[in-house]
Amino acid sequence: MSAPLLEASGLRLSFGAVPALDDVALSIWPGEVVAIVGESGSGKTTLLRVLSGLVRPEAGEVLYRDPAGATHPVQAMGDAALRRLHRTDWGFVHQNPRDGLRLGVSAGGNIGERLMATGARHYGGIRQAAAEWLQRVEIDPARMDALPRTFSGGMQQRLQIARTLVTHPRLVFMDEPTGGLDVSVQARLLDLIRALVADLGLAVLLVTHDIAAARLLAHRLLVMRRGQVVEQGLTDRVLDDPQHEYTQLLVASVLAA
Amino acid sequence: MTWSLRTEGLGKAFTLHLQGGSHIPVLRDVGLAVAPGECVALAGPSGAGKSTLMRCLYGNYGAGSGRILLRHGGEAVDLAAAEPRLVREIRRDTLGYVSQFLRVIPRVPTLDIVAEPLLARGVPREAARARAAALLARLNLPARLHGLPPATFSGGEQQRVNLARGFAPHYPVLLLDEPTASLDAGNRAVVIGLIAEAKARGAAIIGIFHDTEVRDQVADRLFEVAPMPDASPAPGAEAPAAA
Amino acid sequence: MMAPGAENRSREAAVETVTGYNFGYLDENTKRMIRRALLKAVAIPGHQVPFGSREMPLPYGWGTGGIQVTASIIGPGDRLKVIDQGADDTTNAVSIRRFFARVAGVGTTERTADATIVQTRHRIPETPLREGQVLVYQVPMPEPLFRLEPRVAETKRLHALADYSLMHVKLYEDIARTGHIATSYNYPVMVNGRYLMSPSPIPAFDNPKMHRMAALQLFGAGREKRIYAVPPYTEVRSLDFEDHPFVPIRADAACELCGSRESYLDEVVTDDRGGRMFVCSDTDYCTTRQGTQGSAREAAE
Numbered sequence: 097m098s099a100p101l102l103e104a105s106g107l108r109l110s111f112g113a114v115p116a117l118d119d120v121a122l123s124i125w126p127g128e129v130v131a132i133v134g135e136s137g138s139g140k141t142t143l144l145r146v147l148s149g150l151v152r153p154e155a156g157e158v159l160y161r162d163p164a165g166a167t168h169p170v171q172a173m174g175d176a177a178l179r180r181l182h183r184t185d186w187g188f189v190h191q192n193p194r195d196g197l198r199l200g201v202s203a204g205g206n207i208g209e210r211l212m213a214t215g216a217r218h219y220g221g222i223r224q225a226a227a228e229w230l231q232r233v234e235i236d237p238a239r240m241d242a243l244p245r246t247f248s249g250g251m252q253q254r255l256q257i258a259r260t261l262v263t264h265p266r267l268v269f270m271d272e273p274t275g276g277l278d279v280s281v282q283a284r285l286l287d288l289i290r291a292l293v294a295d296l297g298l299a300v301l302l303v304t305h306d307i308a309a310a311r312l313l314a315h316r317l318l319v320m321r322r323g324q325v326v327e328q329g330l331t332d333r334v335l336d337d338p339q340h341e342y343t344q345l346l347v348a349s350v351l352a353a
Numbered sequence: 354m355t356w357s358l359r360t361e362g363l364g365k366a367f368t369l370h371l372q373g374g375s376h377i378p379v380l381r382d383v384g385l386a387v388a389p390g391e392c393v394a395l396a397g398p399s400g401a402g403k404s405t406l407m408r409c410l411y412g413n414y415g416a417g418s419g420r421i422l423l424r425h426g427g428e429a430v431d432l433a434a435a436e437p438r439l440v441r442e443i444r445r446d447t448l449g450y451v452s453q454f455l456r457v458i459p460r461v462p463t464l465d466i467v468a469e470p471l472l473a474r475g476v477p478r479e480a481a482r483a484r485a486a487a488l489l490a491r492l493n494l495p496a497r498l499h500g501l502p503p504a505t506f507s508g509g510e511q512q513r514v515n516l517a518r519g520f521a522p523h524y525p526v527l528l529l530d531e532p533t534a535s536l537d538a539g540n541r542a543v544v545i546g547l548i549a550e551a552k553a554r555g556a557a558i559i560g561i562f563h564d565t566e567v568r569d570q571v572a573d574r575l576f577e578v579a580p581m582p583d584a585s586p587a588p589g590a591e592a593p594a595a596a
Numbered sequence: 597m598m599a600p601g602a603e604n605r606s607r608e609a610a611v612e613t614v615t616g617y618n619f620g621y622l623d624e625n626t627k628r629m630i631r632r633a634l635l636k637a638v639a640i641p642g643h644q645v646p647f648g649s650r651e652m653p654l655p656y657g658w659g660t661g662g663i664q665v666t667a668s669i670i671g672p673g674d675r676l677k678v679i680d681q682g683a684d685d686t687t688n689a690v691s692i693r694r695f696f697a698r699v700a701g702v703g704t705t706e707r708t709a710d711a712t713i714v715q716t717r718h719r720i721p722e723t724p725l726r727e728g729q730v731l732v733y734q735v736p737m738p739e740p741l742f743r744l745e746p747r748v749a750e751t752k753r754l755h756a757l758a759d760y761s762l763m764h765v766k767l768y769e770d771i772a773r774t775g776h777i778a779t780s781y782n783y784p785v786m787v788n789g790r791y792l793m794s795p796s797p798i799p800a801f802d803n804p805k806m807h808r809m810a811a812l813q814l815f816g817a818g819r820e821k822r823i824y825a826v827p828p829y830t831e832v833r834s835l836d837f838e839d840h841p842f843v844p845i846r847a848d849a850a851c852e853l854c855g856s857r858e859s860y861l862d863e864v865v866t867d868d869r870g871g872r873m874f875v876c877s878d879t880d881y882c883t884t885r886q887g888t889q890g891s892a893r894e895a896a897e
Contacts, residue, residue, distance in 0.1 A: 125438060128438065175753075175756075175757060176756075176757045176758075179757055179759065198765070201765055201769060202769060202772055204768070204772060205765045205768050205769050205772065208765065208768055209761050209762075209764075209765045210761075212761045212764040212765060212768065213759065213761035213764075217764075217836075217837050217838050218837060218838045218839055219768065219771055219837040219838075219839050219840050220839050221839075222768065222837075223772075240772075241772050241773070283459040283460065284459075284460065286459070287458065287459050287460045287461065290458070291461075294472075312458065315437065315438075315441055316437045316438075329415070329437055330412065330437040330440050330441070332413050333412060333413055333414065333415055333437075336408070336413050336414065337367075337408075337413065337414040337415050339368075339415070340370075341370035341371070344369070344370050344371050345370075345371060348371060
């Protein structure tokens with residue numbers, strides 16, 4: 097808990113005349129789950145892409161702190177270094193599992209790819225790790241050699257999570273991980289993510305428009321609107337005692353379960 | 354007097370942007386101090402802001418003005434000004450809260466819900482589960498229910514799960530919002546016993562007890578929360594806010 | 597009795613050099629362009645270098661890449677050997693050999709040991725190559741990742757980042773599906789610990805011969821317009837797993853003509869009743885062995 101894993105400040109980016117990020121700052125510490133909420137077009141996915149180095153901001157800086165404690169400006173990292181980072185200390189879970197999986201490669205191969213990319217060359221060891229992770233995400237290890245295209249949407253998403261976590265990243269970016277899933281499937285996935293995050297001490301930066309998901313998973317919440325962070329703080333305080341007009345609207349729009 | 358929790362000039366008002374920006378003051382200049390081993394019952398008419406005060410004390414509502422001082426890890430910290438990460442740490446180690454309603458986490462078995470705050474403090478899994486099971490048994494929740502998620506439990510059963518979760522970690526400061534509301538006489542007695550033990554351990558307890566019989570048995574004194582002049586009832590005064 | 601190869605040798609010696617073409621068919625500027633690409637390829641072992649592939653008087657798929665490489669490096673004093681699947685006497689090998697005999701007037705041979713340049717399709721000769729020799733491969737598809745990643749720009753990126761996990765995933769899938777790595781030819785190799793390279797469709801059996809080979813290995817892909825190279829004594833490793841190591845596979849039999857148990861064998865169907873035999877794929881190797889065995893017998897008699 098000594099220093100943030102990721103520190104961003106003064107981020108600006110616009111698409112034409114539309115500001116997607118307007119002076120955004122954000123830090124995330126080890127083991128912390130931070131949710132970014134807001135309606136579509138509020139800039140939350142753009143923020144995730146900028147923080148993870150996939151998109152370059154017009155102004156501002158994102159600093160990544162490596163396990164040895166040294167900081168690196170993400171935007172100055174080379175392609176190779178950034179790619180390595182995305183396969184080791186970072187992970188990215190996409191909304192659509194098709195973007196994060198190879199559908200023509202078996203479940204075991206999907207999990208194994210990250211291990212092989214980081215140098216694993218023992219087939220038996222890779223199989224064993226894949227079997228353990230399938231079990232962890234509640235997929236029958238007997239399905240290890242099945243193709244993900246034969247999986248349900250929820251299973252595909254769980255497989256994507258296994259594939260991402262197998263190399264024990266410290267920071268995981270998640271872009272609407274439960275979007276597009278049935279409500280019953282969502283609940284199971286959310287609970288799975290919650291348990292994994294707690295067990296592994298992961299830091300997670302979660303983009304979602306699902307307030308209930310944010311409440312369940314996140315320690316801290318950022319509310320975005322038109323490229324600005326209009327309110328942030330402890331999740332239950334932001335949701336139960338919203339200060340900004342937009343946050344009050346957002347909270348009032350949620351059906352109480 | 355030594356204190357575990359103390360407020361100074363605590364005030365709270367709500368601005369409802371969706372209702373024309375109406376400004377509703379609920380608390381003003383609240384000065385409450387609770388000593389270790391002391392139980393203070395909040396008193397006052399319905400709508401006076403007792404629940405709002407409780408929620409401010411837990412950091413669930415942000416304080417509008419003033420300070421909320423807590424003894425946390427040997428130091429005095431101001432909860433009203435604490436960063437979210439410090440609030441989480443305070444809630445993990447120092448400050449417990451038993452609300453009226455259990456916020457159910459889907460699919461998580463009862464035993465794990467109760468053991469979770471212990472695990473968060475680093476108690477080994479088996480020890481945490483053992484303590485959780487013992488506490489649930491004491492609250493007369495049959496062992497066959499411990500492995501089930503409490504979503505389908507009755508109100509009283511859920512209340513007891515909530516109580517077990519609140520009492521298991523032995524917080525130095527414990528907030529109790531109507532802890533016996535849905536309990537029968539037998540379980541009320543168990544809760545009275547738990548409160549007495551917590552006080553004996555040196556815990557400072559602040560509670561809202563509508564059940565005067567329970568209140569008289571556990572509270573060392575009353576703290577009057579006075580309604581604000583010409584204020585309509587606060588949105589969060591009695592019922593939990595939306596979402 | 598004369599060996600079948602020797603007959604060819606005498607026949608081809610009669611080919612006349614044609615006039616009206618530049619030495620080696622290609623003009624000197626084209627040769628210089630290709631040599632520049634070759635130099636770059638040698639400097640970055642295993643890296644594919646684009647080049648301006650020319651129209652050749654034979655169709656793509658018949659070795660236009662290999663021919664352009666050979667044409668760019670061949671000199672009047674060279675002696676050329678051409679093999680197709682190990683054989684010197686197939687149409688493709690004969691045509692290319694005759695082509696160079698006509699447009700460069702160079703000497704040709706079927707003896708691996710006598711050649712200075714060996715152009716090959718799908719095999720590496722059994723006789724070890726030595727320093728000073730050049731092995732020119734005809735390559736249909738130079739990109740080892742092309743079946744795994746259809747976007748050319750992305751394969752370039754993967755090479756630049758030395759990110760070859762895709763290929764390992766492919767081998768993993770082979771083992772998961774069949775219990776072993778099911779690739780028996782064009783088996784991917786890592787060159788000099790840096791670039792993933794297609795060895796062209798040689799049998800995996802030949803892969804170990806590429807490792808620290810004394811001769812220079814040049815690869816030409818005419819249709820795909822790529823050249824790459826492995827300089828002498830360069831490390832060439834076949835990809836594998838620690839617990840599923842690379843194993844060069846050959847038919848478990850002896851050659852029925854020369855008796856070799858070491859060489860790579862072709863299975864030849866001899867009749868339509870299921871009759872078959874195994875013979876060396878490398879005709880020069882086989883003929884030479886038969887010759888020595890014959891002389892040994894004669895000497896003994």
